[in-house]
Amino acid sequence: MRGVFDSVADKYDIMNDFMSGGMHRLWKDRLIREIRPRPGLKYLDVAGGTGDIAFRIKKRAGTNSDITIFDLNEQMLTVGRDRAVDRGWLNGFEWITGNAESLPFEDNSFDVYTIAFGLRNVTHIDTALREAARVLKPGGRFFCLEFSHVRAPLLAKAYDLYSYNVIPKVGKLITKDEESYQYLVESIRKMPKQADLRDRMTESGMKNATFSELSAGIVAIHKAMKA
Numbered sequence: 001m002r003g004v005f006d007s008v009a010d011k012y013d014i015m016n017d018f019m020s021g022g023m024h025r026l027w028k029d030r031l032i033r034e035i036r037p038r039p040g041l042k043y044l045d046v047a048g049g050t051g052d053i054a055f056r057i058k059k060r061a062g063t064n065s066d067i068t069i070f071d072l073n074e075q076m077l078t079v080g081r082d083r084a085v086d087r088g089w090l091n092g093f094e095w096i097t098g099n100a101e102s103l104p105f106e107d108n109s110f111d112v113y114t115i116a117f118g119l120r121n122v123t124h125i126d127t128a129l130r131e132a133a134r135v136l137k138p139g140g141r142f143f144c145l146e147f148s149h150v151r152a153p154l155l156a157k158a159y160d161l162y163s164y165n166v167i168p169k170v171g172k173l174i175t176k177d178e179e180s181y182q183y184l185v186e187s188i189r190k191m192p193k194q195a196d197l198r199d200r201m202t203e204s205g206m207k208n209a210t211f212s213e214l215s216a217g218i219v220a221i222h223k224a225m226k227a
């Protein structure tokens with residue numbers, strides 16, 4: 001898993017735009033609107049990669065916000081740290097390497113946990129969900145933005161054609177690495193269905209779990225609160 005993101009870290013941001021036709025920006029903006037970031041809270045962005053979600057939170061929450069970006073891959077975090085410096089943001093971020101399945105944080109530490117386009121890469125999703133619930137403060141909020149499942153049959157067929165034929169080829173053209181993008185497409189198919197993930201969030205110690213579908217279910221935002 002680490003290797004996949006090592007090989008694409010530099011081109012990761014460009015590829016996101018290419019493959020989603022810029023849609024990932026709108027999906028991420030929608031996530032931020034649901035979070036409604038405000039100052040004075042502690043945010044944990046797991047699988048935070050090059051900082052896209054953290055930067056959006058920072059823009060809305062302002063300077064008095066405390067955001068930890070956590071990722072398995074040191075190279076993604078290095079690119080993210082450089083991007084933060086380029087924007088003149090030297091304070092308010094912590095960049096920590098590790099696995100979502102075993103978070104190096106105390107119980108009840110964060111007000112908001114986010115994971116965007118990361119949960120499908122985690123080997124044991126339920127373990128990661130339990131860890132999320134553990135580190136959130138009571139009443140703290142969990143948000144997951146992730147590829148999901150298109151339900152309308154015709155649209156699902158068209159999406160399949162695009163994913164299996166176009167994404168790996170475009171990936172190869174830009175990064176010279178077809179395999180990582182083949183992996184991406186397969187990992188999307190393996191994600192639990194929307195309702196299944198919602199139920200597993202509840203089983204992991206969260207309450208009021210719900211989801212909304214974006215772009216006909218290509219992507220979904222799941223959210224809940226620590227019980």
Ligand SMILES: C[S@@+](CC[C@H](N)C(=O)[O-])C[C@H]1O[C@@H](n2cnc3c(N)ncnc32)[C@H](O)[C@@H]1O
Pocket residue numbers: 001002005046047048049050051052053070071072073076098099100101115116117118121122123
């Ligand atoms: C597709 S990127 C998403 C990055 C960022 N959240 C975004 O939306 O742009 C997925 C990230 O998940 C990280 N990742 C994969 N498995 C992980 C795990 N078990 N624990 C923490 N991070 C993980 C990868 O290193 C990669 O940076």
